[in-house]
Amino acid sequence: MPKPSIELTESEWTIIKAVWDHEPCAAPAIQEKLHKQTAWTYSTVRTFMDRMVVKGLLAAEKVRNLTLYRSVVTREQAQRGELFYALKHAFNGALTPMVQCLLDTRSLSADELEKLESLIKAKKKSARK
Amino acid sequence: MPKPSIELTESEWTIIKAVWDHEPCAAPAIQEKLHKQTAWTYSTVRTFMDRMVVKGLLAAEKVRNLTLYRSVVTREQAQRGELFYALKHAFNGALTPMVQCLLDTRSLSADELEKLESLIKAKKKSARK
């Protein structure tokens, strides 16, 4: 069965995004990559990654003296998890208000609006079938 | 200045939603209201609420032997906070993919799609001005 629902902390997002971009990869590479952004030491990064393995977010494989990590959940799964968390808690599962809120808050370019509209049109078409 | 960005834990969401619905209200009422859902004891609810006061999410006022709570952040603020958290972390701030994901995952009724479309149309109109 698919994972029930994936939730990531802020730090975990940071890590997993880096992993997705470099997969498979070792901890030192990730820490170096993130160092500018986060100033985390190797130990910190490593702890996060190992904990994420325990949680089933990453997988680790030993190669010689190196531990290679790769993601177990896809970007899409994680995105969905996050989105549903918001949908469920903040909007009680109601989609329209959520989109409403999105539109209200960010000033979208005409371009973006156009894109959204065509997304919906496409969806309608495929639904109607 | 407005709060920088509001983030709530799952428990905090549970509490604040109950508060919004009953504002102003006392802790015993909230715990009773939530008891079915959560099975939290009075102590637990009370602890959450008091911590939320410290964080500036709720305000407390003493009336006789009763403590009345009310929300400091509005539903809209909290919704926005949650949504932006997702937008920022899961979608790197890109709105279109976020909506895409929404559309892809949930099967929307024709009705909902209709509604979304008109939301966007309205937005376009007001933007064009």
Add this chain to the structure above:
DNA sequence: TTGACATCTCTACAAATGTCAAGCAAGGTC
């Protein structure tokens, strides 16, 4: 073989979060 590096392992600790029990205070009741 002896360093010099790169990497790993282990351990620790503080803060935040989730959970609650036990005892205390004040108001109404018989």
Add this chain to the structure above:
DNA sequence: GACCTTGCTTGACATTTGTAGAGATGTCAA
């Protein structure tokens, strides 16, 4: 006045999250 009820206060403890140092170990070059 003794008691029950209702709500409050305090303190506690486990778990998760954020953060990291110190020392062990493996690898390769000179």
